[in-house]
Amino acid sequence: MTSATLRHTIWILRGNPVTAIAATGALALCVLAIIGPSIVPYDPIASDVPNALQPPSAKYWAGTDQLGRDVFSRLVVAARLDLAIAASAVTLSFALGAVIGSLCGYIGGRLDRYVGRFVDVLMAFPLFVLAMAMVAALGNRVENIVIATAIINLPFYIRFARAEVNVRRNAGWVEAARACGDSHVSVVLRFLLPNVLPAMAVQVSLNLGWAILNAAGLSFIGLGVSAPTPEWGIMVAEGARFISTGKWWLVAFPGLALMLTVLCFNLLGDGLRDILDPRMRT
Amino acid sequence: MNALAAIAPAGRASADGPPLLAIEDLHVAFSTRGGTVEAVRGVSLSLRAGETLGIVGESGSGKSVTAFAVTRLLDASGRITQGSIRFRGEDIARASAKHLRSLHGAAISMIFQNPRAALNPIRSVGRQIADAIRAHEPVTPGEARARALGLLKAVLIREPEKRLDAYPHELSGGMCQRVMIAMAIACEPALLIADEPTTGLDVTTQKTVMDLLAEITAARGMALILITHDLGLAARYCDRVCVMERGRVVEEARPATLFGAPRHPYTRRLVAASPTATSTIADLAVSETANPAPEEAKEPSPLVGEGWEGGMPPAERGRSTVTGMQGSQAHGGLTPLSLPRGGREEPDSPATALRPAPNQSPGAPLLLECQKLIKRYDRDIVAVAGVSLSLRAGESLGLVGESGSGKSTLSRLICRLIDQSEGDILFDGRSIGAIPARDFHSSEFRKDIQIVFQDPTDSLNPRFSAFDCIAHPLRRLLGMRDGAALSGRVRECGARAGLPADLLERFPHQLSGGQKARVGIARAIACRPRLLVLDEPTAALDVSVQAVILQLLDRLRREDGLGFLFVSHDLNVVRMMCERTIVLQNGAIVEEGESGRVFHHPRSDYARTLVAAVPHFEAGPAA
Numbered sequence: 049m050t051s052a053t054l055r056h057t058i059w060i061l062r063g064n065p066v067t068a069i070a071a072t073g074a075l076a077l078c079v080l081a082i083i084g085p086s087i088v089p090y091d092p093i094a095s096d097v098p099n100a101l102q103p104p105s106a107k108y109w110a111g112t113d114q115l116g117r118d119v120f121s122r123l124v125v126a127a128r129l130d131l132a133i134a135a136s137a138v139t140l141s142f143a144l145g146a147v148i149g150s151l152c153g154y155i156g157g158r159l160d161r162y163v164g165r166f167v168d169v170l171m172a173f174p175l176f177v178l179a180m181a182m183v184a185a186l187g188n189r190v191e192n193i194v195i196a197t198a199i200i201n202l203p204f205y206i207r208f209a210r211a212e213v214n215v216r217r218n219a220g221w222v223e224a225a226r227a228c229g230d231s232h233v234s235v236v237l238r239f240l241l242p243n244v245l246p247a248m249a250v251q252v253s254l255n256l257g258w259a260i261l262n263a264a265g266l267s268f269i270g271l272g273v274s275a276p277t278p279e280w281g282i283m284v285a286e287g288a289r290f291i292s293t294g295k296w297w298l299v300a301f302p303g304l305a306l307m308l309t310v311l312c313f314n315l316l317g318d319g320l321r322d323i324l325d326p327r328m329r330t
Numbered sequence: 331m332n333a334l335a336a337i338a339p340a341g342r343a344s345a346d347g348p349p350l351l352a353i354e355d356l357h358v359a360f361s362t363r364g365g366t367v368e369a370v371r372g373v374s375l376s377l378r379a380g381e382t383l384g385i386v387g388e389s390g391s392g393k394s395v396t397a398f399a400v401t402r403l404l405d406a407s408g409r410i411t412q413g414s415i416r417f418r419g420e421d422i423a424r425a426s427a428k429h430l431r432s433l434h435g436a437a438i439s440m441i442f443q444n445p446r447a448a449l450n451p452i453r454s455v456g457r458q459i460a461d462a463i464r465a466h467e468p469v470t471p472g473e474a475r476a477r478a479l480g481l482l483k484a485v486l487i488r489e490p491e492k493r494l495d496a497y498p499h500e501l502s503g504g505m506c507q508r509v510m511i512a513m514a515i516a517c518e519p520a521l522l523i524a525d526e527p528t529t530g531l532d533v534t535t536q537k538t539v540m541d542l543l544a545e546i547t548a549a550r551g552m553a554l555i556l557i558t559h560d561l562g563l564a565a566r567y568c569d570r571v572c573v574m575e576r577g578r579v580v581e582e583a584r585p586a587t588l589f590g591a592p593r594h595p596y597t598r599r600l601v602a603a604s605p606t607a608t609s610t611i612a613d614l615a616v617s618e619t620a621n622p623a624p625e626e627a628k629e630p631s632p633l634v635g636e637g638w639e640g641g642m643p644p645a646e647r648g649r650s651t652v653t654g655m656q657g658s659q660a661h662g663g664l665t666p667l668s669l670p671r672g673g674r675e676e677p678d679s680p681a682t683a684l685r686p687a688p689n690q691s692p693g694a695p696l697l698l699e700c701q702k703l704i705k706r707y708d709r710d711i712v713a714v715a716g717v718s719l720s721l722r723a724g725e726s727l728g729l730v731g732e733s734g735s736g737k738s739t740l741s742r743l744i745c746r747l748i749d750q751s752e753g754d755i756l757f758d759g760r761s762i763g764a765i766p767a768r769d770f771h772s773s774e775f776r777k778d779i780q781i782v783f784q785d786p787t788d789s790l791n792p793r794f795s796a797f798d799c800i801a802h803p804l805r806r807l808l809g810m811r812d813g814a815a816l817s818g819r820v821r822e823c824g825a826r827a828g829l830p831a832d833l834l835e836r837f838p839h840q841l842s843g844g845q846k847a848r849v850g851i852a853r854a855i856a857c858r859p860r861l862l863v864l865d866e867p868t869a870a871l872d873v874s875v876q877a878v879i880l881q882l883l884d885r886l887r888r889e890d891g892l893g894f895l896f897v898s899h900d901l902n903v904v905r906m907m908c909e910r911t912i913v914l915q916n917g918a919i920v921e922e923g924e925s926g927r928v929f930h931h932p933r934s935d936y937a938r939t940l941v942a943a944v945p946h947f948e949a950g951p952a953a
Contacts, residue, residue: 057382080916161883219789220784220785220787220788220789220790221788221789221791221792223747223781223783223789224781224789224790224791224850224853225802226747226771227745227747227776227779227780227781227803227854228802228803228806228807228853229771229772229777229803229806229807230771230806231768231771231772232768238820239791241870243791243792243793294385308816
């Protein structure tokens, strides 16, 4: 079973090199997030004012910032925080959205109407502004960035799960499960959800990139993560002050890191669907 | 093949002149993940103006692909690799797209299987017909509309002026197919290709649509290619019939000759497997006693492909005809594990099938009793209007009706999947109608009432292997844990349903239609139910697979003394499978009685219409 899954995964990756590259990139990012802090050449927080604003060189690969901190070390260390925020936010909205959406799709009726309208209201706000407002109201902490990001993502997952469950709720195998002694609850949890997950995994991958951007965006405007902590959004925000004087590396490298990360997760999405769908297997 | 064509008697329109359509040595191949699949392998046939040619065969025989090749509507992965298609003497197998466009509709048109899917849902039918006319002729919108009206009249649509502005969803399936026919004949094509034009329609609707099609083609001198899996339909409406098997034409003759004295072994099997007005279960002699072709005994590994025309994945190709036949081999090879009920498992023989069911004597206790069941949906739609019926232990009761007759709703009420609005259901003398459907999963009777669904693909969880599908009720209802006992029981049930153990690890999409049906049956009998509700269990299967599945069901019933509630629209099947039959119309019983009596001497008008609409062929002394 496991070896068949592995073979299938390799087959998909071989036929789709873009997915393979994206998967490698995403994997490298995750590894970096785990071991990053222990391999970086410099302390990401300690300032070294004599060496401030050095351009990229053999000693400082990505130059130094206004306090003389190594930009490369800060970039690597920031990966953990950014990925963690995005991953926990997406996990939260995925779990909640899948369950709420499945129930709406299966039960329908009044529950579906009420949740549907609530979701519509949520989606009527500009999402980033909504996240800003929530972080500002809840307090300027990392947890609140996670919660805000999760809430603004929730409508997409609810709608997605609802639609996917709705088309399957009258399938023969759902009735068959009930004839085999499953209650409605267990039909939703054991039958419908597993069938919906592959399609949702694609959404998760696309969403991860988006959530990273969102977290960085909030930090950029000064919400959430605060100053000395290495974080891509803050790094771009701080570097922006120096761009007019030609200190391009302060903005370019964190920006590049953000772009590549988002790209990786987006490209991974499509390949993931093929890997997870058992019907694609021979 | 050429020899066959030469001895084939010419059809009604055997007049001189070159044929309208001549296909020679046509090969069509599809490229799939598993390599190239040849769907059509050397088909030659010809058709004269005004003639009606039937192409019959089972799924995967290449009959639809041949038609799509003629209209050059093959999808991107398919191409014509060899051979020629001459239409009025000109080879269209390699014609340009522009030239083909001018032919489509004007000279060759096609009627598709699912009329509702083939019509544009957001355009009124009058406009769609007018579009078809204006694509080929420079007429004003007003003229096109007038002609569309004329066409709707020609296809006998009631109130055509009103229907002109109707949208497809406002029309019934039969009406939609009439609109499709109107579109297809709009530009007076010389050749009409109808691909399973009545599949999915009720039997009475099928008759009116086919009669109409026959009249129109005769009156306008159009040639018709009728592609169908229904031998009776081909026999009734065609001048000549080609039988296709795995991409080749194996026999071609007039229907009377072909079905009266089939020459090719495949035709013989097909004819034998088709239920007729007088056949019995044992007569469907495809059966496990027949010799499957040796190269087919081993299943090829299935190929996966999306977007195949006619809804037939390449995985079905060339397999469906035999999938059923491994039954006896399967339980022959698995005897140590398949000893249900004291080793009564024995290979089927006609004698077994003819033996009367064990406890169907009138004295047998009542197993099921429905008392004035009513099911209402929102907006006062009454699906089941006061049905009372009873079923004795071991008895088989047929439930016949057209779509909308409430037969599926009734079967779900009895299975306690939905709640009735009024009335009661007694099982074994105890009221199960009082238990809400939502709580019935924990009732002691849940394992006693099981159901086999219509579409074998749809009824299996795509993420469960065959093993898990069959094990599921054992785990849920009998509380069995994973282990030797469970896997032994699953293998036993699989074997009883004719599933070899090595197929159990496969996922539904890796199984053929017949194999999926077997998984569904194995799952339903896993907990040894006392009542099995069969909701059109063979409607989605090929006729030879249907024959084997029917024999299998009949055997299981006799072995376990099961009560059957057999729901079907196929009157012949119900007559063979059931002792008693109930005819439903609009949710109410219109006739009830012993099956033979109901079919041979129906008392109600509705039952008479139903019986008369079934297309038959006269089965000769099939070898």
